[in-house]
Amino acid sequence: MLELTGITAGYDRRAPVVRGAHLALRPGESLGLLGPSGCGKSTLARVAALLHRPDRGTVTLDGRAVTGYRHRAPRDLRTSVGVVFQQPRLAADPRLRLRDLVAEPLRATGRRTEADAAVAELTERVGLGRDLLTRRAHEVSDGQLQRACLARALILRPRWLVCDEMTAMLDASTTAALVRVVEEYRADTGAGLLAVGHDPVLLARWCDRTTHWDEIVDGTVKD
Amino acid sequence: MTRHHPADAAGVRPAGPAPAGDPGPAGSGTGPGAPVLAVDGLSVRFRMRAGRHVEAVTGASFRLAPGECLALVGESGCGKSVLASALLGLLPGNAETAGSARLADGLDLLAADERTLARTVRGRRVGLVPQSPAAHLTPVRTIRAHLEETVRELVRPAVPAPRGRLRGDALRAAAEAAAERAAFPAGHLDRYPHELSGGLAQRAATALALVGDAPLLLADEPTTGLDRELVHRTVDELRAHTRDVGRALLMITHDLAAAERIADTVAVMYAGRIVELAPAAAFFGAPGPRHPYAAGLLDALPERAFTPIPGAPPELGALPPGCAFAARCARADDACRAERPALTEGVACHHA
Ligand code: SF4
Numbered sequence: 319m320l321e322l323t324g325i326t327a328g329y330d331r332r333a334p335v336v337r338g339a340h341l342a343l344r345p346g347e348s349l350g351l352l353g354p355s356g357c358g359k360s361t362l363a364r365v366a367a368l369l370h371r372p373d374r375g376t377v378t379l380d381g382r383a384v385t386g387y388r389h390r391a392p393r394d395l396r397t398s399v400g401v402v403f404q405q406p407r408l409a410a411d412p413r414l415r416l417r418d419l420v421a422e423p424l425r426a427t428g429r430r431t432e433a434d435a436a437v438a439e440l441t442e443r444v445g446l447g448r449d450l451l452t453r454r455a456h457e458v459s460d461g462q463l464q465r466a467c468l469a470r471a472l473i474l475r476p477r478w479l480v481c482d483e484m485t486a487m488l489d490a491s492t493t494a495a496l497v498r499v500v501e502e503y504r505a506d507t508g509a510g511l512l513a514v515g516h517d518p519v520l521l522a523r524w525c526d527r528t529t530h531w532d533e534i535v536d537g538t539v540k541d
Numbered sequence: 542m543t544r545h546h547p548a549d550a551a552g553v554r555p556a557g558p559a560p561a562g563d564p565g566p567a568g569s570g571t572g573p574g575a576p577v578l579a580v581d582g583l584s585v586r587f588r589m590r591a592g593r594h595v596e597a598v599t600g601a602s603f604r605l606a607p608g609e610c611l612a613l614v615g616e617s618g619c620g621k622s623v624l625a626s627a628l629l630g631l632l633p634g635n636a637e638t639a640g641s642a643r644l645a646d647g648l649d650l651l652a653a654d655e656r657t658l659a660r661t662v663r664g665r666r667v668g669l670v671p672q673s674p675a676a677h678l679t680p681v682r683t684i685r686a687h688l689e690e691t692v693r694e695l696v697r698p699a700v701p702a703p704r705g706r707l708r709g710d711a712l713r714a715a716a717e718a719a720a721e722r723a724a725f726p727a728g729h730l731d732r733y734p735h736e737l738s739g740g741l742a743q744r745a746a747t748a749l750a751l752v753g754d755a756p757l758l759l760a761d762e763p764t765t766g767l768d769r770e771l772v773h774r775t776v777d778e779l780r781a782h783t784r785d786v787g788r789a790l791l792m793i794t795h796d797l798a799a800a801e802r803i804a805d806t807v808a809v810m811y812a813g814r815i816v817e818l819a820p821a822a823a824f825f826g827a828p829g830p831r832h833p834y835a836a837g838l839l840d841a842l843p844e845r846a847f848t849p850i851p852g853a854p855p856e857l858g859a860l861p862p863g864c865a866f867a868a869r870c871a872r873a874d875d876a877c878r879a880e881r882p883a884l885t886e887g888v889a890c891h892h893a
Contacts (some may be wrong), residue, residue, distance in 0.1 A: 337655050339753075352766075354768045354770070354771070355767060355768050355771065356737075356738055356739060356741045360574075421856040428762055445852070445853055446853075447853065451855075459616075459617045460618075461616060461617045461618065486765070487615035487617070487765060487795075488616075488617070488795070489615070489617065489795040489838065489841075490737040490838050490839070490841035490842050491616065491837060491838055491841040491849045491850040492849070493617060493841065493843075493846060494616075494841040494842075494843075495841075495846070495849035495850075496847035498849060516767075516768030516769060517768075517769055517843075518769065519769075519843045519844050520843045522843075523847055524843070
């Protein structure tokens with residue numbers, strides 16, 4: 319289970335963008351979370367990916383309450399969640415070659431020796447040609463870079479995936495291709511998915527069920 | 542095709558300063574009743590290291606009539622943003638262009654020098670609605686300050702004023718009127734860009750683009766990152782600022798739903814070329830797209846089959862000799878691989 323209970327979070331304690339959010343995903347389930355831009359759903363996605371410490375509330379991952387976030391999260395918890403963001407440019411060091419970008423999580427966890435085989439397999443899955451792997455992030459298109467970011471998110475074979483507006487910048491074909499990669503991965507591994515977005519047609523087509531932001535927060539404070 | 546392929550040295554000229562004052566041909570395509578924008582054989586290539594070239598746009602031709610909205614669609618890297626930059630004179634120094642892009646009065650945007658573009662084109666004859674308004678607006682200045690500055694620059698007072706500029710109350714009133722035109726709420730004029738929602742930031746940017754009353758609006762991915770409702774509102778508003786008042790709108794987008802909502806004409810770009818140019822109703826409805834790439838793109842929509850086109854587009858620096866889509870096309874044959882199909886009667890495909 320991935321459970322978020324009573325999450326209040328933001329960048330300014332006096333004005334949190336998320337107030338009292340609740341979410342629960344069963345293992346292997348996919349949930350689409352819909353909300354307008356600026357509602358706080360990206361912040362909640364970062365909390366679910368253990369990248370942002372909430373001011374209040376708890377995150378429970380497969381029965382364990384999360385006590386640390388970012389580099390303070392226990393490694394086995396941190397690596398059990400893969401995350402893909404909306405803007406690949408902000409999520410990737412522009413100087414890294416795509417090959418190294420994809421392998422980054424393996425290196426960071428001391429599993430460098432597995433990198434070559436894993437990178438070859440995953441980049442093929444996401445549809446990145448071999449010739450692109452030696453390019454640096456700033457030398458490829460948004461679509462190509464997002465493919466690499468998805469491969470990076472999958473390389474540690476996480477049990478959970480958090481996709482925050484993964485396809486918002488992409489054309490229809492690349493969108494369908496990346497969603498297919500995620501679904502094939504989930505069919506293989508039984509991983510669960512939290513897909514955050516603003517397109518109801520896309521999320522309904524993609525996920526087992528969808529929920530709206532208003533349904534998961536208690537008493538939203540709107541300005 | 543009679544025009545120069547950009548790989549030929551002839552017909553290619555460096556971007557940036559070029560002789561000004563090219564009045565354009567006196568005959569066809571200028572004067573009253575002329576298209577707001579006539580693009581003919583527009584090509585852009587980038588000089589890279591080791592004498593390599595990247596052909597970002599090749600031989601694009603289309604026309605925009607007053608009141609018409611043309612959506613230029615395609616995936617990232619297909620050349621559509623480069624085309625927009627070429628029209629605004631915002632290409633980097635290693636770019637070379639060929640062809641022409643003439644406004645109704647004959648001015649060729651590709652031949653105009655930076656001074657002409659800055660003083661008489663951007664904002665005045667071509668209004669730009671940018672991709673991410675929040676990034677386009679200066680963070681330390683209020684929306685009112687932005688509008689007043691643009692009005693001061695672009696709007697001439699009705700009665701003679703010192704140095705021909707609007708000032709004081711007249712300036713304030715003109716800026717407020719500009720905000721109102723784009724439905725930007727007066728109560729938010731003294732806010733800073735970061736204090737606005739995505740929708741209001743987009744309206745602020747639209748208000749700025751409308752100040753100069755340009756006959757052509759160029760919107761570069763105006764809906765990226767906006768939620769559906771806001772996409773609808775944004776494009777509907779852009780449409781209202783064009784169709785109703787005889788302006789033309791060139792919308793560059795990867796969002797097919799946004800294009801379907803407001804476009805009269807659709808141009809599909811693939812690997813730097815326009816591969817289909819069609820009335821929007823026929824393209825999105827019956828009989829549907831004619832080019833296999835365009836058909837694949839529509840089929841990829843979650844409203845439709847949600848099936849991706851297999852493979853990936855070719856590198857613009859290493860295009861195959863024949864049809865650039867051949868490697869991904871179910872109907873490709875030897876003819877497709879050998880010869881590049883020209884755009885004839887709205888489609889560039891040997892088997893359409
Ligand atoms: S020319 Fe041939 S390869 Fe190209 S789109 Fe048409 S059928 Fe496909």
